[in-house]
Amino acid sequence: xxxxxxxxxxxxxxxxxxxxxxxxxxxxxxxxxxxxxxxxxxxxxxxxxxxxxxxxxxxxxxxxxxxxxxxxxxxxxxxxxxxxxxxxxxxxxxxxxxxxxxxxxxxxxxxxxxxxxxxxxxxxxxxxxxxxxxxxxxxxxxxxxxxxxxxxxxxxxxxxxxxxxxxxxxxxxxxxxxxxxxxxxxxxxxxxxxxxxxxxxxxxxxxxxxxxxxxxxxxxxxxxxxxxxxxxxxxxxxxxxxxxxxxxxxxxxxxxxxxxxxxxxxxxxxxxxxxxxxxxxxxxxxxxxxxx
Numbered sequence: 001x002x003x004x005x006x007x008x009x010x011x012x013x014x015x016x017x018x019x020x021x022x023x024x025x026x027x028x029x030x031x032x033x034x035x036x037x038x039x040x041x042x043x044x045x046x047x048x049x050x051x052x053x054x055x056x057x058x059x060x061x062x063x064x065x066x067x068x069x070x071x072x073x074x075x076x077x078x079x080x081x082x083x084x085x086x087x088x089x090x091x092x093x094x095x096x097x098x099x100x101x102x103x104x105x106x107x108x109x110x111x112x113x114x115x116x117x118x119x120x121x122x123x124x125x126x127x128x129x130x131x132x133x134x135x136x137x138x139x140x141x142x143x144x145x146x147x148x149x150x151x152x153x154x155x156x157x158x159x160x161x162x163x164x165x166x167x168x169x170x171x172x173x174x175x176x177x178x179x180x181x182x183x184x185x186x187x188x189x190x191x192x193x194x195x196x197x198x199x200x201x202x203x204x205x206x207x208x209x210x211x212x213x214x215x216x217x218x219x220x221x222x223x224x225x226x227x228x229x230x231x232x233x234x235x236x237x238x239x240x241x242x243x244x245x246x247x248x249x250x251x252x253x254x255x256x257x258x259x260x261x262x263x264x265x266x267x268x269x270x271x272x273x274x275x276x277x278x279x280x281x282x283x284x285x286x287x288x289x290x291x292x
Contacts (some may be wrong), residue, residue: 023159024048026064026244028114035089037078041072045089048242051244059245107215112239115232120206121145121173123188127195131156131169135195144194145173149180150185154228181205 024031024278026047035048045065047055054062062069123145130139139156140146163265175181189203205257211227213220220229 024051026051032091032104033081033084039076039078040074041066041068042074043068052267054241054244055275057268071121074256080213093203095100109239110210110215111212112241113237114207114209114239115228116236116238117174117208118236119175119181119182120208121188121203123171123173123201123203123204124168125193125199126171127170128218129197130193139173145184145188148175148184150176152176166257174206219264 023029024035024047025045027050029050031048033047036134037048038049038052039046041053041063043063043066045063047064052070055064072085101227126135128136128138136156138144140151145151145154151173153172156169158169159173173184175184184203185203188201191201191272193199193201206229208226210232211220211225211229213225214220214227214229220227
């Protein structure tokens with residue numbers, strides 16, 4: 001039996017930059033500069049253009065936050081500065097080059113795949129005292145996350161949210177063993193933060209994406225790359241279409257309030273991994289199983 005559990009994750013494991021551009025609260029993809037000025041609903045809830053069209057064309061056509069129907073006359077765009085447009089143009093050209101290379105290799109679909117990392121724990125709600133780089137040695141100690149098992153890597157990441165000026169601090173902890181990560185999640189999730197501020201810690205498995213060099217059949221030259229360089233298990237792979245669809249299903253049919261970000265999401269209730277890889281079976285409808 002699978003359980004839908006609202007837990008804070010589904011950020012890509014990309015800690016190369018401590019402060020990143022805002023992400024879509026549904027699919028967790030980075031929003032480009034034009035999308036940052038895109039407001040499809042009078043309530044102000046921002047999502048990317050992909051999720052907007054996916055909801056309108058394939059789902060219920062309503063805003064995930066206020067349930068108001070999406071109408072063309074309510075869509076607002078804010079003007080974008082010239083330098084931002086130039087940056088976006090360079091970004092699109094780079095992504096188009098990568099897309100063509102992946103298409104030639106028959107791997108284009110894997111660029112949008114996210115893979116659950118069962119040795120990685122993601123934690124938010126650390127509290128102000130622990131949400132800073134100086135606290136990492138403390139967090140790594142046996143008094144904190146080190147008590148659950150041997151840690152190979154620990155990274156603090158701050159991410160912007162669409163519509164919010166306050167970044168969210170999250171901690172990625174990579175354990176040597178899967179069972180240690182599971183033990184940490186079970187022990188920490190839902191407990192008061194020792195870092196003050198009256199926050200409650202939320203913990204779940206981390207996710208990552210495939211390294212673009214790996215997908216293009218090249219050696220990765222980034223020694224600090226945190227993306228995947230091998231095929232993930234088929235039951236741990238999902239797409240942003242899966243993510244957006246499940247989010248809308250949950251708030252519509254289970255009457256869960258729309259959350260400010262998809263950092264409140266669905267990974268803790270995953271069952272055991274099956275056999276096979278994403279490459280062998282293609283991208284699977286992972287989240288369908290969670291609702292059974």
